[in-house]
Amino acid sequence: MTNNLKLLSGNESIALGAYHAGVRVAAAYPGTPSTEILESLARFDDVYTEWSTNEKVAMEVVTGAAYCGVRAMASMKHVGLNVASDAFMAVALTGVIGGMVVISADDPGIHSSQNEQDNRYYARLAKVPMLEPADSQEAYDLMACAFDMSEKFDTPVLIRTTTRISHSKSVVNVNGKRELPDRQPRFQYNARKYVMLPAYALPRHAVIEERFARLQEYVETFPFNQITWGKYNLGIVSSGVAYQYAREIFPDASFLKLTMTWPLPCDIIRQFAAKVRQLIVIEELDPFLQENIQAMGLKVRGKEFIPRVGELNPRIIEEGSRQAGLLPKTASRTVQPAPGLPHRPPLLCPGCPHTGMFFTLSTAGQRYKLDGARGESEKEPKIIMAGDIGCYTLGVFPPLNVMDTEGCMGSGISQAQGMKRAGVKNKVVAIIGDSTFMHAGIPGLINAVYNESPITIIILDNGTTAMTGGQEHPGTGISLRGMQTQQVALENVARGIGVKHIQVIDAFDLKALQAGLKDSLDRLEVSVIIVRGPCAVRVRRRANPRAVNAEKCNQCGLCLRLGCPAIQSIDGHLSIDKVLCIGDACALCEHLCPRKAIAP
Amino acid sequence: MKKMDLMITGVGGQGVVLASDIIGESALSAGYDVKKTDTIGMAQRGGSVVSHLRIAAKVWSPLVKEGEADLLLGFEKLEAARWSPFLRPGGVAIVNNYEQPPLSVSLGKERYPGQKEITDILSKFTDRIYIIDATRRAQELGNIRTVNMFLLGCVSVFVPLKVSLWKDGISQRLPADLRKINLTAFDLGRKEIKNVNIR
Numbered sequence: 040m041t042n043n044l045k046l047l048s049g050n051e052s053i054a055l056g057a058y059h060a061g062v063r064v065a066a067a068y069p070g071t072p073s074t075e076i077l078e079s080l081a082r083f084d085d086v087y088t089e090w091s092t093n094e095k096v097a098m099e100v101v102t103g104a105a106y107c108g109v110r111a112m113a114s115m116k117h118v119g120l121n122v123a124s125d126a127f128m129a130v131a132l133t134g135v136i137g138g139m140v141v142i143s144a145d146d147p148g149i150h151s152s153q154n155e156q157d158n159r160y161y162a163r164l165a166k167v168p169m170l171e172p173a174d175s176q177e178a179y180d181l182m183a184c185a186f187d188m189s190e191k192f193d194t195p196v197l198i199r200t201t202t203r204i205s206h207s208k209s210v211v212n213v214n215g216k217r218e219l220p221d222r223q224p225r226f227q228y229n230a231r232k233y234v235m236l237p238a239y240a241l242p243r244h245a246v247i248e249e250r251f252a253r254l255q256e257y258v259e260t261f262p263f264n265q266i267t268w269g270k271y272n273l274g275i276v277s278s279g280v281a282y283q284y285a286r287e288i289f290p291d292a293s294f295l296k297l298t299m300t301w302p303l304p305c306d307i308i309r310q311f312a313a314k315v316r317q318l319i320v321i322e323e324l325d326p327f328l329q330e331n332i333q334a335m336g337l338k339v340r341g342k343e344f345i346p347r348v349g350e351l352n353p354r355i356i357e358e359g360s361r362q363a364g365l366l367p368k369t370a371s372r373t374v375q376p377a378p379g380l381p382h383r384p385p386l387l388c389p390g391c392p393h394t395g396m397f398f399t400l401s402t403a404g405q406r407y408k409l410d411g412a413r414g415e416s417e418k419e420p421k422i423i424m425a426g427d428i429g430c431y432t433l434g435v436f437p438p439l440n441v442m443d444t445e446g447c448m449g450s451g452i453s454q455a456q457g458m459k460r461a462g463v464k465n466k467v468v469a470i471i472g473d474s475t476f477m478h479a480g481i482p483g484l485i486n487a488v489y490n491e492s493p494i495t496i497i498i499l500d501n502g503t504t505a506m507t508g509g510q511e512h513p514g515t516g517i518s519l520r521g522m523q524t525q526q527v528a529l530e531n532v533a534r535g536i537g538v539k540h541i542q543v544i545d546a547f548d549l550k551a552l553q554a555g556l557k558d559s560l561d562r563l564e565v566s567v568i569i570v571r572g573p574c575a576v577r578v579r580r581r582a583n584p585r586a587v588n589a590e591k592c593n594q595c596g597l598c599l600r601l602g603c604p605a606i607q608s609i610d611g612h613l614s615i616d617k618v619l620c621i622g623d624a625c626a627l628c629e630h631l632c633p634r635k636a637i638a639p
Numbered sequence: 640m641k642k643m644d645l646m647i648t649g650v651g652g653q654g655v656v657l658a659s660d661i662i663g664e665s666a667l668s669a670g671y672d673v674k675k676t677d678t679i680g681m682a683q684r685g686g687s688v689v690s691h692l693r694i695a696a697k698v699w700s701p702l703v704k705e706g707e708a709d710l711l712l713g714f715e716k717l718e719a720a721r722w723s724p725f726l727r728p729g730g731v732a733i734v735n736n737y738e739q740p741p742l743s744v745s746l747g748k749e750r751y752p753g754q755k756e757i758t759d760i761l762s763k764f765t766d767r768i769y770i771i772d773a774t775r776r777a778q779e780l781g782n783i784r785t786v787n788m789f790l791l792g793c794v795s796v797f798v799p800l801k802v803s804l805w806k807d808g809i810s811q812r813l814p815a816d817l818r819k820i821n822l823t824a825f826d827l828g829r830k831e832i833k834n835v836n837i838r
Binding site for chain 1: 651663675676678717718721722724741743744747751752783
């Protein structure tokens with residue numbers, strides 16, 4: 040049977056599990072660590088998959104499908120569920136007909152996010168069931184189970200993963216095949232279920248309270264919650280990847296592994312607690328399990344010695360447990376960290392189309408004088424740059440230092456307006472990427488036009504959703520499956536909203552960028568600059584890498600201020616790494632060099 | 640083998656994840672339990688990248704515990720040094736003799752450690768250090784991107800899995816036109832490490 044065993048990531052397993060469970064409609068907006076779920080699912084022909092413009096839209100598309108009786112799935116990163124929360128709460132109240140599963144991929148440790156919020160609270164808020172896989176096999180197996188549960192209890196089901204589950208690969212026995220229910224899609228008129236005006240919504244609240252009571256009974260029989268008896272002096276309640284770490288650190292303890300983590304199986308927890316001398320919870324982020332178990336009146340420890348901040352790993356659990364007296368103090372040797380090595384943070388790629396505009400902003404705003412390394416400065420910036428979420432957020436680092444705020448998707452355009460209304464004398468610029476603009480920037484732009492806010496909005500159009508690995512969006516005119524579709528052009532959107540001053544500038548034309556920025560900053564009305572150039576990751580033709588002519592170069596270092604990783608200073612001599620340089624497709628450094636020391 | 644914990648490190652874009660995938664698939668074919676976890680997403684953009692790979696009869700945690708890696712493969716010297724505390728005493732360090740200075744070094748804000756400093760850091764954790772000219776060898780072979788398969792060849796000497804499994808893994812993961820040169824790189828890597836002295 041070995042040929043059924045596959046090494047799959049959690050995300051691939053979710054996609055395959057959903058496919059085998061008969062999912063018909065799936066929608067998402069890309070977001071690390073959730074992106075590969077929909078990408079994997081899109082490889083199958085007989086599922087409708089789409090990149091939606093944002094997570095709220097994805098949730099609603101999927102809700103509509105589930106209302107018509109087909110199995111449907113929305114997947115997103117943890118903060119995506121914030122965007123979609125209005126729609127999520129709505130469908131939690133109405134319930135569904137076809138099975139509906141919502142994946143929230145959380146990011147403890149903030150590998151690629153703006154926070155590490157714990158989305159388990161959403162299950163409690165919405166009163167819906169929540170499942171948490173602990174490896175890829177469970178991620179695969181839980182999908183059929185989640186769709187069945189959704190239909191049986193008339194509720195969306197939340198599946199919560201974390202980065203370490205979504206992006207780890209482990210062995211999966213792929214034992215299913217696609218099974219489709221034989222019912223046809225059909226919308227059954229039922230206004231009291233689907234129209235949530237006050238007269239119908241209040242009775243629905245009673246319905247979901249009753250549903251929750253039934254779920255509380257059901258969870259006591261849920262087969263993936265498992266007790267493994269070891270020694271009775273220590274009982275550990277855990278879930279997700281934290282369970283795997285804990286098994287390794289405590290090979291002899293008794294374990295209650297929770298896979299359905301909302302509602303909690305109170306009877307099972309009580310039975311487990313009654314048999315062990317001390318009860319602890321090992322969980323990542325907030326004390327979600329711990330506080331709920333404490334609310335049952337049980338004595339339990341956990342966050343007293345397991346940190347709330349950051350991602351867990353076996354070593355952290357071992358250290359904490361040692362301090363809590365759960366492990367002998369002397370067992371393992373201390374590991375010295377490698378001292379004082381230079382850091383290597385993520386950077387804009389060589390040939391990144393954001394570089395030219397960022398250099399222009401950095402120069403115009405004299406940003407190189409700011410002390411970006413520490414993230415704070417005594418100096419007041421000449422131009423305030425309200426930022427947004429994408430690769431371009433990396434412009435915050437030296438030498439560019441061109442990002443003053445970054446909070447959530449689409450926030451920069453609206454924050455810029457508030458800054459101007461606060462009465463600051465500085466020029467205020469909002470910087471946003473093409474995909475983020477489509478996601479959440481458009482209402483902010485409408486607001487700027489309607490309320491006549493004199494700000495400059497720079498849309499960095501690299502023709503892709505770059506930070507998550509290069510996904511299509513409405514502005515590219517290509518669908519998730521790579522088919523030509525109706526393109527929503529940025530300039531048409533801006534024009535349609537009523538922006539009078541719109542410039543489209545080549546991302547690699549420094550002179551045009553400088554002139555365009557000046558023109559826009561001098562205006563007393565909303566203006567939009569679209570900076571257009573392809574994402575460097577997608578540039579296939581990498582001809583004629585640039586090189587530094589050592590005779591002409593006087594080591595002035597101006598080229599280094601582009602922040603291009605291909606331009607290196609080794610022992611005080613400037614050079615360009617010819618493997619990293621993308622050559623003719625960029626050539627910004629060649630145009631910048633005052634001594635013409637850079638050439639192919 | 641009872642268990643094998645590997646750390647594969649490098650800079651985003653060097654092919655760390657592919658190399659780790661191929662080892663993992665080969666171990667699965669040999670009947671082992673395998674778990675692995677990679678840096679994906681934002682941090683890949685030219686940043687420090689690491690892949691944890693664990694092979695045993697039964698694996699719980701996908702993360703290797705500090706001080707327990709049996710083998711550390713560094714695609715880049717600084718990154719090898721950075722992750723060296725994960726090595727167990729007597730573990731094998733295979734380090735590509737290649738520098739990619741971070742931007743902070745080019746900007747003069749930080750200093751790239753010298754060859755001796757790198758080996759000194761590694762020596763705190765193990766005395767089995769192999770410095771390999773893999774990037775140069777890949778260039779000589781005519782395709783610098785074969786560097787990861789060359790290094791995979793070096794690693795294969797220390798992992799008790801049949802050579803045919805590695806080669807099947809490489810063939811499955813690479814497009815047809817790149818198979819031959821990468822398999823050659825793999826063989827050259829196997830040969831090279833047998834001729835390189837421990838530092």
